Amino acid sequence: MFQYEFMTNAFAAAGIVAVVSGVSGYFLVMRGQTFAGHALSHIGFAGATGAGLIGLAPLWGLVGFTLAAGIAMGLLSERISNRDVAIGVVLALSLGFGLLFLHYYTSFATQATALLFGNVLAVDHATIATLAALGAVTLVALAAIMRPLIFASLQPELAEAKGVSLRFISTAFLGIVALAVSACAQIVGVLMVFTLMVGPAAAAQRVTCGLWAGLMLSAALALAEAWLGIVIAYHTDWPVSFCIAALSALCYFAALAMPHARPAHSH
Amino acid sequence: MNVIELDRATLQIGGRAVLKDVSFAIEPGEFIGVLGPNGAGKTTLMRAILGLLPPSAGRLTVFGHAPRCGDASIGYLPQLRTVLPDLRVRGLDYIASSMHGERWGLPSLSAANRAKIEATLDAVGARDLANRALSDMSGGERQRLLLAQALIGEPKLLLLDEPLISLDARHQEVVIDVIRQVCRERRITVLFSAHELNQLLGAIDRVLYLGNGQAVLGRVDDVVTAPVLSRLYGTEIEVLRAGGHIFVLSRGRDVERADHMHDHGHDHGHAH
Ligand SMILES: Nc1ncnc2c1ncn2[C@@H]1O[C@H](COP(=O)(O)OP(=O)(O)OP(=O)(O)O)[C@@H](O)[C@H]1O
Ligand SMILES: [Mg+2]
Numbered sequence: 001m002f003q004y005e006f007m008t009n010a011f012a013a014a015g016i017v018a019v020v021s022g023v024s025g026y027f028l029v030m031r032g033q034t035f036a037g038h039a040l041s042h043i044g045f046a047g048a049t050g051a052g053l054i055g056l057a058p059l060w061g062l063v064g065f066t067l068a069a070g071i072a073m074g075l076l077s078e079r080i081s082n083r084d085v086a087i088g089v090v091l092a093l094s095l096g097f098g099l100l101f102l103h104y105y106t107s108f109a110t111q112a113t114a115l116l117f118g119n120v121l122a123v124d125h126a127t128i129a130t131l132a133a134l135g136a137v138t139l140v141a142l143a144a145i146m147r148p149l150i151f152a153s154l155q156p157e158l159a160e161a162k163g164v165s166l167r168f169i170s171t172a173f174l175g176i177v178a179l180a181v182s183a184c185a186q187i188v189g190v191l192m193v194f195t196l197m198v199g200p201a202a203a204a205q206r207v208t209c210g211l212w213a214g215l216m217l218s219a220a221l222a223l224a225e226a227w228l229g230i231v232i233a234y235h236t237d238w239p240v241s242f243c244i245a246a247l248s249a250l251c252y253f254a255a256l257a258m259p260h261a262r263p264a265h266s267h
Numbered sequence: 268m269n270v271i272e273l274d275r276a277t278l279q280i281g282g283r284a285v286l287k288d289v290s291f292a293i294e295p296g297e298f299i300g301v302l303g304p305n306g307a308g309k310t311t312l313m314r315a316i317l318g319l320l321p322p323s324a325g326r327l328t329v330f331g332h333a334p335r336c337g338d339a340s341i342g343y344l345p346q347l348r349t350v351l352p353d354l355r356v357r358g359l360d361y362i363a364s365s366m367h368g369e370r371w372g373l374p375s376l377s378a379a380n381r382a383k384i385e386a387t388l389d390a391v392g393a394r395d396l397a398n399r400a401l402s403d404m405s406g407g408e409r410q411r412l413l414l415a416q417a418l419i420g421e422p423k424l425l426l427l428d429e430p431l432i433s434l435d436a437r438h439q440e441v442v443i444d445v446i447r448q449v450c451r452e453r454r455i456t457v458l459f460s461a462h463e464l465n466q467l468l469g470a471i472d473r474v475l476y477l478g479n480g481q482a483v484l485g486r487v488d489d490v491v492t493a494p495v496l497s498r499l500y501g502t503e504i505e506v507l508r509a510g511g512h513i514f515v516l517s518r519g520r521d522v523e524r525a526d527h528m529h530d531h532g533h534d535h536g537h538a539h
Binding site: 029032148154155159161205209210211 | 336353354360365416
């Protein structure tokens with residue numbers, strides 16, 4: 001299947017996105033902000049369709065909207081970005097706006113399915129280059145703030161006392177997640193970013209409670225699910241996003257069912 | 268030189284004075300029990316000492332200068348401890364995250380730091396927690412993990428905000444003993460907030476009683492008296508001493524126990 005260029009492109013794009021999603025998703029799960037990540041992708045849908053309406057590339061609308069929303073959520077403090085109800089309302093509103101923009105820009109409607117559910121088999125070289133740039137920025141930024149991010153996520157009160165700015169960390173982190181979501185949405189679509197951002201990370205955290213082990217496993221699982229998903233799709237003609245979603249769910253539930261090793265109590 | 272000195276300091280939150288015009292000085296190596304009813308300002312005082320809340324009037328100095336945020340010589344065990352219910356991170360990584368956690372870049376754990384963490388976990392009888400996920404620990408186990416963390420890094424001042432919460436009687440004693448011991452051996456100054464005085468009686472050097480915007484620091488016999496506490500609680504207080512125990516009563520009810528029950532709405536039944 002590698003003789004087809006669309007297949008090698010798909011593998012390259014999915015590979016980049018999977019690693020970025022697995023790594024940033026790990027922290028999303030650790031901070032209990034998965035719902036915020038989901039909302040960002042929906043806001044991105046409104047951005048992408050809105051960009052189409054004014055004649056811009058949807059990807060830039062996606063990046064711009066998610067980034068602005070991520071930074072706003074971070075600035076409004078952790079308390080608000082963890083508020084499920086507020087996030088749910090914004091999420092629904094964003095989808096609504098996306099629909100409105102589509103309504104006025106009907107020729108764009110064919111792309112709507114690709115935006116919502118992804119279309120990895122249609123990526124070209126330019127998209128791969130953009131994804132690689134997005135991914136590099138995401139990983140470098142994450143590496144730069146990783147240490148205080150972990151501290152602030154695990155022990156916010158103490159981190160604050162040690163001089164870590166919780167607001168800066170949460171804003172920077174949601175900005176990074178926004179970029180990761182934008183990249184991820186290119187592959188599996190805005191509705192299904194959970195499959196690569198949350199599924200592998202949550203499964204990894206069930207299996208190991210070591211930090212680096214979890215991070216690596218999360219990235220590896222995401223990569224395996226994405227590539228295997230494409231292979232299955234190639235042989236069955238099922239949509240790629242479905243295959244990835246199915247593998248992601250399978251991995252997560254397998255990890256849940258696995259009895260994790262737990263040393264006996266000493267007392 | 269005094270470790271902590273307040274000179275007519277006022278601490279305000281949201282325009283309301285929590286402590287007003289208070290003055291006291293704590294000397295090196297002292298073990299201070301911090302007591303007072305809910306909302307008296309125990310946590311607020313500790314946050315001020317950490318440099319998170321500058322006094323709105325008066326002076327507050329720590330080690331002779333204005334408190335600096337992120338001072339490595341202060342160990343802190345916060346009262347408000349957010350633990351996500353699903354946090355599957357092992358104890359070792361949890362503590363490691365706090366070691367120079369304010370620095371940029373990737374996290375790393377040197378062999379020396381790892382040994383330090385393990386030795387401290389041993390000291391509080393929590394060695395087995397290093398490899399268990401936080402979400403699998405009981406409240407008391409988490410508490411011991413946090414205590415170990417506060418002791419790491421050779422602090423010269425320990426701020427422990429209600430370290431006895433959710434510990435059973437035996438572990439409460441262990442915690443008090445461990446802290447008493449490190450406090451003596453390393454001449455660390457300790458502020459230890461609690462809701463019950465009696466367990467601390469044998470360990471503390473002096474007591475800092477907060478209430479009604481005021482603070483009184485002194486020996487237990489001088490501070491825990493009917494006139495002083497009546498002033499701090501703003502109501503008629505009776506103090507009874509019997510068999511080495513002190514009972515602080517308000518209209519015949521034990522205020523400490525009432526406070527305590529208030530703190531854990533769910534475990535009223537447990538006896539001390
Ligand atoms: N973030 C805040 N915003 C507004 N008021 C606050 C805040 N934090 C504390 N307060 C108020 O400041 C006062 C002192 O609170 P503090 O937490 O210091 O009390 P405490 O002595 O530690 O009580 P407890 O025994 O319940 O822990 C309380 O009246 C509280 O309502
Ligand atoms: Mg308090």
